[in-house]
Amino acid sequence: MSEPLLEIRDLKVHFPVKQGVLQRTTNYVKAVNGVNFTVNKGETLGVVGESGCGKSTLARTIVGLLNPTSGDILFEGKSIPSYNKKDLHELRQDIQIVYQDPYTSLNPRMRAGDIIAAPLKAYKRTNDLKSRVLELMDLVGLKRDDYNKLPHQFSGGQRQRIGIARALSLNPKLIILDEPVSALDVSVQAQVINLLEDLQEELGLTYIFIAHDLSVIRHISDKVCVMYLGEVMELSDSESLYENARHPYTNALLSAIPLPYPAKEDKRERIVLKGDLPSPSNPPSGCVFHTRCPFATEYCKENVPALELDENNDYVSCFYPMKNKQEELTRQ
Numbered sequence: 001m002s003e004p005l006l007e008i009r010d011l012k013v014h015f016p017v018k019q020g021v022l023q024r025t026t027n028y029v030k031a032v033n034g035v036n037f038t039v040n041k042g043e044t045l046g047v048v049g050e051s052g053c054g055k056s057t058l059a060r061t062i063v064g065l066l067n068p069t070s071g072d073i074l075f076e077g078k079s080i081p082s083y084n085k086k087d088l089h090e091l092r093q094d095i096q097i098v099y100q101d102p103y104t105s106l107n108p109r110m111r112a113g114d115i116i117a118a119p120l121k122a123y124k125r126t127n128d129l130k131s132r133v134l135e136l137m138d139l140v141g142l143k144r145d146d147y148n149k150l151p152h153q154f155s156g157g158q159r160q161r162i163g164i165a166r167a168l169s170l171n172p173k174l175i176i177l178d179e180p181v182s183a184l185d186v187s188v189q190a191q192v193i194n195l196l197e198d199l200q201e202e203l204g205l206t207y208i209f210i211a212h213d214l215s216v217i218r219h220i221s222d223k224v225c226v227m228y229l230g231e232v233m234e235l236s237d238s239e240s241l242y243e244n245a246r247h248p249y250t251n252a253l254l255s256a257i258p259l260p261y262p263a264k265e266d267k268r269e270r271i272v273l274k275g276d277l278p279s280p281s282n283p284p285s286g287c288v289f290h291t292r293c294p295f296a297t298e299y300c301k302e303n304v305p306a307l308e309l310d311e312n313n314d315y316v317s318c319f320y321p322m323k324n325k326q327e328e329l330t331r332q
Contacts, residue, residue: 002040004074005174005206006062011035011071013054013061017281029281031057033230034071036307039174039223044200044207046221046238048214048253052277054230055210056100059176062208063097064088075174093123096167100179102159106151112137112162113147119169136165141195157188161195168199176208181216193220214250215257218242226250229288230280232307236314246314246321248293249273287319295320 013032016025032054039045047055060066062073064080073080075091083091096119099105106115116133120126134144140161151159160180167175177196181189197220199205211217217224217238224241226234226249234247245251252271273292278284286303290296300319307317 002042004038005041005076006039006208007072007074008035008037008058008062009072009074011058011061011073012069013057013066014069027281029279030230030283031280032061032068033280033283035227035230035232037223037225037232037235039206039208041173041206042200042204043222044209044220046217046224047208047210047227048212048217048224049227050277051212052229052280053227054280055212055227056178058227059097059178059208059210062176063095064091093170094173095176096170096172096174097176097178098160098163098167098180101183102156102163102180103151105163106159108151111148111150112142112154115151115162116165116169119166123170125170132169133165136168139168139199140165155188156184157192160184160192164192164195164199168203171203172205174206174208176210178210179212180209182211182213189216196220213257214242214253226253229278229283231288232315232317233289234314234316234318235307236312240312240314244312246310246312246316246323247318248295248322249289251322287317295322 011032012034014028014030017027017029018024019026035058037045047058049055057066061068068081075095080091113130113133116136117129120129120132134147137144137146142158142161142165146154151162154162181192184192196207200207209217209220221238223235223237225232226247228249234241234245234250241250242254245254248271252273255270271294275292278288278291284291285301287296287300287305290300293300303319305317305319307315310316310321
């Protein structure tokens, strides 16, 4: 079994809501609310869920851009929240992040070579600097002639390759990919995902791949963590989740993936979730998903399900997990 690289233990990130002249705290936005998972060395964990479920907040907390309200983040067995400023500075060599928008995450006034070189300069790794930058450009499929170009002179896919090269510059152990392909065309998405897979195999990288679409992370993830309103609904290895998802929310996400065969697509029954995502500042009582779940009971409204290991060695947070993908047809 692979050695754990990152462990998240009951992580909570709550933001205070202040009102009035005195700016008193009247409520909290529970962006991340009791998340647990482990990422082993060399594997990819896909984190999926609707917008507003806490995925990006989770990413920023792991890299130290946000402070957790409670819980713990262990990187190679050491607690990140206990790091001082100097330790956190050193840690960022090992944990890097690639952001969603490949344009706004790059300084429009800096040339591509300088953007990639910025982390190397920050950590005083300036020996053969240009040679290292050109090596990174080769690694991500950029031309060496692009060294002096500005970000607006690149396509979206090329700009994202610059962001990936910048993240790779310090030889990190963990890279968090915060929806790195959602702003790209479908054909370019496939190219970037293939690049990430090749880099992982070549460099032995560990990824946390964040997306809102299960179809995007299907081919890159070893494990998938499904989040809803700041909580984990299901945590499973990729093959098991796509073949036999247990949580109704996961099945609803899966049913939204279009099939490439029109005949099958027309016959397929979909799980349509009613209503909007509740506010994280006022989450529902009991199971947070019960307001939109087609199978919720009165028991679900009053009790909170634990994230427990089931008979398939998958973690599911549901009192009435689905047994197979077609169960929605018989339970309606």
